[in-house]
Amino acid sequence: MTHIIDDEILDNVCTLAQLNLSPKEREGAKAEMQKMLDFVEKLEELDTEGVEPMSHVFPLRNVFREDEVRNGDRREEMLANAPKKKDGQFQVPKTVE
Numbered sequence: 001m002t003h004i005i006d007d008e009i010l011d012n013v014c015t016l017a018q019l020n021l022s023p024k025e026r027e028g029a030k031a032e033m034q035k036m037l038d039f040v041e042k043l044e045e046l047d048t049e050g051v052e053p054m055s056h057v058f059p060l061r062n063v064f065r066e067d068e069v070r071n072g073d074r075r076e077e078m079l080a081n082a083p084k085k086k087d088g089q090f091q092v093p094k095t096v097e
Contacts, residue, residue, distance in 0.1 A: 002041065005033045 010030055014021060021029060075088055084091040 003037050005030045005037065009033075 007026075007030075010026060010033070013019075013029075013033070014026075079085045079088070079090070082090050
């Protein structure tokens, strides 16, 4: 079934996308949108029977590493040069009244 991009469809898309196109731009947009639809229709002709659906053409795997502690508790080393410290934490001037 061939879909045709007409002025009504283009007006609807322009409204949704908040576009204000000149007459020349409208003709170009109609032509480009029609090319896209023709390509999708061409893809629908392909026989995909037995082809497993996929979310991406490349095999993806989880690239996140496990969260593990590497440097342990070095609180005293970190606080060694602190100008002020209190209860094992940096003490800073009050910034909110």
